Amino acid sequence: MTKNSKPWEENWKIIDNISGGGQGQTYLVELKNNSFPANKYVLKKLNKQNDDERRSRMRREVVVLETLNCPGIPKLIDSNVELFKSNTPLYMVTEFIPGDTLYDFLKTEVINIFTGVSLTIKLLDTLKYCHKIGIVHRDIKPDNIIIKNNDISTPVLIDFGISFNKVDESATDLTPTWQQLGNRFFQLPELGEKSSLQRDHRSDITKICGILFFTITGKFPLYLLDSENGNKPHQREEAKQKLSASPNLPESIVSKINRVFDKAFEIKIDSRWQSIPALMDALIDIFELENSEGNKAETFLEKIKNKLSSDSNIEKKLFRKLAEKVIEQISQAVRSLVYEDLDSNYFHVCARGASERLGIIDWANLKFSQQVTGISCEFSNEDFFPEFQGFATGNEFVLVSSIKGKEVELLRTSLSGEPDFTDFAQCLRKFYAEGVESIISK
Incomplete structure (x- = not known):
C-alpha cells in the first residue's frame, strides 16, 4: 500500500458506521473542508483492497453513477477510482439518503x-x-x-x-x-x-x-x-x-x-x-x-x-421432455459407438434402468445430475461411465459432463426448441471415444 493508507481522510471525517458486507464497508461521513456542500454523505471502501476484480468493480460502479442523473438514484460526490490500477486504497462517496x-x-x-x-x-x-x-x-x-x-x-x-x-461490453474485467x-x-x-x-x-x-x-x-x-x-x-x-x-x-x-x-x-x-x-x-x-x-x-x-x-407448469414439462430426449440420445450414441466403431467382443455397454435415468430433478433450479450409459473394456479395470448435468438457464437447456477432470459442454439449445440431434450424436461419439481412450491408455 502507499504511505497514505486512508486517502479519504483528506476530505472526509467518519462519524458513524452504516453497514458492512462482502464487498465493502459503508460509513456516514461529513466534510472536513468547503470543497463540497456541507451535508452528510456516505463513504464506501473496499474490504479487500488488493483484490483486482473488486477494485475494477468499484471503478465500474463509479463510472455508472457518474452517468446517472435520476431522483431515484444517489448522486456520486467523490472518488479516487482512477487509481484502480495502483496500490492506493480505493473509496467513493455518494449522497446520503436518510x-x-x-x-x-x-x-x-x-x-x-x-x-x-x-x-x-x-x-x-x-x-x-x-x-x-x-x-x-x-x-x-x-x-x-x-x-x-x-x-x-x-x-x-x-x-x-x-x-x-x-459501454463496457468488450471489457475484460467484467464479472466472468x-x-x-x-x-x-x-x-x-x-x-x-x-x-x-x-x-x-x-x-x-x-x-x-x-x-x-x-x-x-x-x-x-x-x-x-x-x-x-x-x-x-x-x-x-x-x-x-x-x-x-x-x-x-x-x-x-x-x-x-x-x-x-x-x-x-x-x-x-x-x-x-x-x-x-x-x-x-x-x-x-x-x-x-x-x-x-x-x-x-x-x-x-x-x-x-x-x-x-x-x-x-409449462416450463417443467418442457424441461422434462427435452431431458428425456437428450438422455435417450446419449444411450443411442453409446450403442452406436460400441457396435459400429468398436469391437463388441471387448467393449460393452453399461446402462442404467430407464426409471433411474433422470433421478431426482431439482425443480427450484430445473436441473438433473445422473449417470446414464457407460462403456466397459475387457482389458481395463476401469469403466468410462460419465455423469451428466443438465440444467435450464434462462431460456436455454445446457448439458455438461467431464473427461480427464475437464468439464465439457456437450449441448446448448433453446428450452422450447428441437436440438440438432445429428450434431449432438457426433459430439457424444467423440466424447465417449476420448473417454474410452483415457481408460485403456492407463
Whole structure:
C-alpha cells in the first residue's frame, strides 16, 4: 500500500458506521473542508483492497453513477477510482439518503397492496431510466432500496456494484460468466454459472416483480419454482394465504395480481415481462377496482385464466421432455459407438434402468445430475461411465459432463426448441471415444 493508507481522510471525517458486507464497508461521513456542500454523505471502501476484480468493480460502479442523473438514484460526490490500477486504497462517496431500507421499513410498517403496487411503479420508472442508457442493475433486493425519509412514495435504488454498462461490453474485467450472480432474495436461472444471459435487462424487471411480491407477502421469492412442488412464489401456501387474508380486497384484484406474477415468474426469460411499459400498464390496471355488477363476468373469466395459467407448469414439462430426449440420445450414441466403431467382443455397454435415468430433478433450479450409459473394456479395470448435468438457464437447456477432470459442454439449445440431434450424436461419439481412450491408455 502507499504511505497514505486512508486517502479519504483528506476530505472526509467518519462519524458513524452504516453497514458492512462482502464487498465493502459503508460509513456516514461529513466534510472536513468547503470543497463540497456541507451535508452528510456516505463513504464506501473496499474490504479487500488488493483484490483486482473488486477494485475494477468499484471503478465500474463509479463510472455508472457518474452517468446517472435520476431522483431515484444517489448522486456520486467523490472518488479516487482512477487509481484502480495502483496500490492506493480505493473509496467513493455518494449522497446520503436518510431512511430505512425497504427490508427494515417493512419490519415496522404494514402497507396495503395498492401502496406496494405504487412503490413498484416508481421503481420501474427509475429502472426504465437506467435501461434506456444501457445500464442493468443485476442486484435488486430489499436491502438495496432505501425509503427516503421513510416515505414509501420515494424509493431510492442503491448499490450498482455488480451492474453492467453496455459501454463496457468488450471489457475484460467484467464479472466472468462462470461466476454465479444474484442474492439470497431471488435467484434467477439466467444469472447462474455458464449462462449467456447474465447481462439481460429482463432479469431486472423480474426482480422488481419480486420486490412487489415481497411488499405484498413479506416473503422472499427465493426461486422461480420451489423444489417441493414446482410452485411459483405466489402459488406457495403462505403467499396464497396472505393474499386471501387481505381485507376488503376484491377477488378481481387478487386475480390481476396473480396474473402479473404468473408471467413474471416463468422459468423461460422469453416468457416473462419483456418490457417495463407492458408491466407498468398491467400494474396500473390493478388500481381499477371492479365493484359494479357488470364486471362480475370479467372477474369470473379472470379467475379461470389464472387457474389455467397456475396449473400449467409449462416450463417443467418442457424441461422434462427435452431431458428425456437428450438422455435417450446419449444411450443411442453409446450403442452406436460400441457396435459400429468398436469391437463388441471387448467393449460393452453399461446402462442404467430407464426409471433411474433422470433421478431426482431439482425443480427450484430445473436441473438433473445422473449417470446414464457407460462403456466397459475387457482389458481395463476401469469403466468410462460419465455423469451428466443438465440444467435450464434462462431460456436455454445446457448439458455438461467431464473427461480427464475437464468439464465439457456437450449441448446448448433453446428450452422450447428441437436440438440438432445429428450434431449432438457426433459430439457424444467423440466424447465417449476420448473417454474410452483415457481408460485403456492407463
